[in-house]
Amino acid sequence: SQKIEQNSEALNIQEGKTATLTCNYTNYSPAYLQWYRQDPGRGPVFLLLIRENEKEKRKERLKVTFDTTLKQSLFHITASQPADSATYLCAPYNAGNMLTFGGGTRLMVKP
């Protein structure tokens, strides 16, 4: 069956460091993959989208990579700030299965 795996344990890093979050998927061939940010008590907010033919996408301090051979996407936040603390969700898209979300990884950036 199709599965999306994100590290369920919180990632704690120091302010100014680079945070790297991992999303692994199985039994998928997603045409694209999206990353969302979710703050406590709020709905997810779209951050970035990367297509299967793109290796890397950047937006300000955010960078996403997509390795269709490894079936993995990495989400990087450079020069992290306490305001980046949130839960980050990955969502591979497969035309037959709509957008399906991973369980998310909670990021805590300490000053």
Next chain:
Amino acid sequence: NAGVTQTPKFQVLKTGQSMTLQCAQDMNHNSMYWYRQDPGMGLRLIYYSASEGTTDKGEVPNGYNVSRLNKREFSLRLESAAPSQTSVYFCASSAVSLSGANVLTFGAGSRLTVL
């Protein structure tokens, strides 16, 4: 710009009671969705509506019904609530982006507790 508005934000029900969660979007999006979010389970799709007048089952449709009232509104109904339906419910809408992808805009969520 309100985006996606859900009501109510909180609701407590007894087992067997019924209720409807309301959702409205003001972005002229064609597609609308209902997800539920449980700890450790991620967001799971309950029902979606690709366009006005159509609805389809998602991953976990049992125990729910939906109505796409018009292009703006998409409601989710629990006919006979069960404790297993205790969850946070999110409504979302989407339009196909310039890149051809569906990017979702979510509401703030409705926290439902079934006793």
